[in-house]
Amino acid sequence: MSATLTDVLPLAPDEQALGRDEPGWLADLRRAGLSVYRARGLPTVKVEAWKYTSLSGLTKIPYVLDDGGVALSEGGDRDALALDDAWTVTLVNGRPVGVPDELPDSVRVDHLSRLLEDEPETLEPHLGRIADLADAPMGSLNAAHMTEGLVILVDDGVVLDRPIHVVSVTEAADGARHMHPRHFVVLGEAADVTLVESRVCAPGADATLSNAVQEIRLGERARLRHLRLVASGEEAVDLDLTEAEVGAEAAYEAFTLTLGGRLVRNETRARLRGSGAAARLRGAYGVCCGQHVDTTLVVDHAVPDTTSDQLYKGVVDAQGRAVFQGKIIVRRDAQRSDGGQLHKALLLAPDAEVDTKPELEIYADDVKCGHGATVGDLDRDQVFYLMARGIPEAEARALLVEAFLDDVVGAVPDGPLRAAFLGAVRRWQAGRHAATWEA
Amino acid sequence: MALLDIKELHATIDEDDGAKAILKGIDLTIRPGEVHAVMGPNGAGKSTLSNVIAGRPGYTVTQGSVTYDGADLLEMEADERARAGLFLAFQYPVEIPGVATATFLKTAINARRKAAGEPEIEALDFLKLMKSTSKRLGVPEDMLKRPVNVGFSGGEKKRVEVLQMAMLEPRLCVLDETDSGLDIDALKVVADGVNALRAPDRGMLVITHYQRLLDYIVPDVVHVLADGRIVKTGDKTLAQELEAKGYAEFTGAAA
Structure with missing residues (x-):
């Protein structure tokens, strides 16, 4: 039966093999993921959260699940940000290659596969507990498949004076691969870290589907600067769902620059869970030549006295299409929430397109929320x-x-x-x- | 050879409801070293003349020719004209948020050098040039770190126009109503800056409504522009005459 389902529903794993030899909680996570994906299927524009971005075209590409074994090619990471003074870790097709040397003992950077194998109990409190994927078909598919990714655990009070640079390279393999990396960043109380990501593509390694999920948890008073360059390949489909859970007085400060990829969706969700928590989601994009770049942001003011702001600017040139969906949720009890959103796009050609969808869902009465959007030449x-x-x-x-x-x-x-x-x-x-x- | 030679120039401005004739046959010749003033009432075509010379989009030349240093100016794009040594000091300098004035100046200087097959200006040489020029024109240095024209007063904008002119060393300067919006002190500073650029190989076209500017930048030749034509040409005394009598004589004649 599962074989038939796989035929009907592309990209799904074999149910029989799911969670075999794994702890019960992990197997449950995978089954739950598969069942959400089965129920919803590949998102199309009929789904509100995917209103302007359809993945139905993916069925035409005969993707096979990446099984690793691909090495970094010479110059494969040439388009990564040039950062000399950083702890660098390289991922090939979502799988870490080594870990940085000379990291302080208070910082652990490791492979998800190693933790799943040797000490799943370390992951149990975090894995699948931060990101709420019940409404996310692709994130759920990631849960069903995930075997690899990067884990970053930082102890309380640690302030890193250099950034951690994750260079994530897509490399050519036999045929078009799909991959489902799952990354984790957990900062202890008052930890302060700058995490830089370069998502790049080695020459000739275009037709891939990356469906990543990142789970980020910030303890009280922690601060994470999360800076990302997305420069995927010309034929690459690059989907990323990042969910950050922000504790009291903690700050999640993201900046995402998207410049490459055939179809890119950066979905960032910030859940402000403690008083004084803040999320600043900023970004820029440059889109042209048949590219489709979707930025979807959700900020959830879950408790009183939290702040957020979203500022995105984009440039769309000939035959490019950009999508910006920004949502601010203010829960019933989340009084004195302060949320802002601004999206500005430049259209440089008559056949450039941008679709903007701001959404405010406000259930409290004492809040300050605003949004704005402009499109111009x-x-x-x-x-x-x-x-x-x-x-x-x-x-x-x-x-x-x-x-x-x-x-x-x-x-x-x-x-x-x-x-x-x-x-x-x-x-x-x-x-x-x-x-x-x-x- | 003439630096600028305008013959029988007719031009229209493109408007939503069609083209409107503004210039109706202009003849004007500027030789190196000469300063010409073009005066005229509002609506005479003064700004159109400067915009057509500079190559601003939105205008169409329907007849006549403009020759600059022997070349057909109308065949050149605005940036080519500038690199060939033409400089328009704008009546309303444009604000450009996000571009520091110093970056803008350096880019402009290097564009010209690149076109001439010269290497880019050395960072230190550029700083020296910018410092000495800004000092001479009374432009505070920290202004040059700010975005182009953003938050500058009217006087500051005009001063920075002249600063750009000084740094780019053009062969033909077109000043479009540079006196508008200036108080008398600013006017003197700007005029001093322009006078310092007078040179035997450089021509100037000073466009103005009022004679006041010409007390400070004394022209060799004064033209009166009315209804798209040059209706009178004389020496600097013509400007004083206009100040006394106004433009009524010409607007009447033109009607």
Whole structure:
């Protein structure tokens, strides 16, 4: 029967083998995941949370489950952010390769597979307990499949003076692979960490489907700066669901820069669970040439006295499509919540498209919440002013695009980190112009 | 050879309800070293003339020619014109949030150098040039760290226009109503800056409604523009005459 189901429902695992030789709680997690995925199937635009992004096209690609065994190729990580001063760990097709040396004892960076095998009890309080995947078909599929990923556990009070840099590389394998990495970041009380992620693609490794889930838990007064570059391959489908549970007085500060991938969905959910918790979700994207980039944000003000803000800016060029869905939930008791949302998009070509869907669900009465959205083209007068000073049009437009993104990229700490992200924006712009000139 | 040679220039402005004729046959020749003033009442076509020379989109030349240094200016894009040595000081300098003034200046200088096959300006040389020029024009240095024209007063904007002009060393300067919105002190500073740029190989076209600016930037030739045509040409005394009598004589004639 399971074989038939697999035929009907692509990407699903074999039910018979599910959870075999695993602790009961883990097997339950997998079965629950499979049953949600079975009930909902691949999301299509009929599902509100996927209103503008359909995955039904994935059935046309004969993906096979990645079983590892692929090594990092020479230069496969060339598009990663250039960060010299960082603890770097590389993942190939969602599987960690080694762990950084010289980490302090108070920080543990390990492979999910190792913990699942040797000490599942360490994972039990976190795995599947942070992210609520009951309404997330792809996240649920991840739960059914997950075997690998990165685990980062940081003790109370640890303040890291260098970032941890996760370089996640997609490498070519036989045929198109699908993979379901599951990552964890758990910060103890008052821990303070900068986590940088580069999601990149080795040359020639395009047709992959990555369906990742990241679970993040921040203890009281902890602070996580989560900075991400998404530069997936031209044919890559890159789905990521990140759920952060933010404790009292803790802060989750995310910045996501998406510049590559055929179909990308970055879904970030922040649940503010303690008084004084804060979430700042910022990001920028550059989309063109048949790409589809979906940013879906959900901030859940679950208790009183929490703050959040969402600021995203994007640039869409010829034949690109961007989606921005931003939701703010304020629970009944969550008085004095302060939530804001702003999304601004630049459309650089007539066939560029952006779909914006802000949603406020407010059940408390003493709250401060607002949202705004703008869509526009570059200012003609600004372009002319720069050209009147001798700056060629393409360069003038690139300068104005960078200026448009300036305040949101400013969310990245000044210094080498911001320079690395700005460098990625500039490379994207240079590549985009090269493409335009060729055409 | 003339630096700028305008012959029988007719131009229209593109509007939603069709093209509207603004320039109706302009003849004007500027030789190197000369400063010409174009004066005229509102609506005469002064800004259109400067915009057509600079290559601003939204205008169509329907007849005539503009030759700059022997080349057909109308065949060049706005940025090519600028790199060839043309500079328009804007009546309303444009604000560009997110682009620091210093970055903008450096990009402009390097665009010109690149086109000339020269290497980019050394960071230190650029800083020196910017410092000395801003000091001379009374532009506080911290202003150059701020985004282009954002939050600048009217006087500051005009000063920064002249600063750009000084740093880019153009061969032909077109000043479009540079005096508008300036108080007398700012006017003097701006005029001093412009006068410092007067040179035997450089021409200037100063466009203004009022004679006041011409007390400080004394022109060699004054033209009166009315209803899209140059209706009178004379020396600097013509400006004083206009100040006394106004434009009534010309607007009447044009009607």
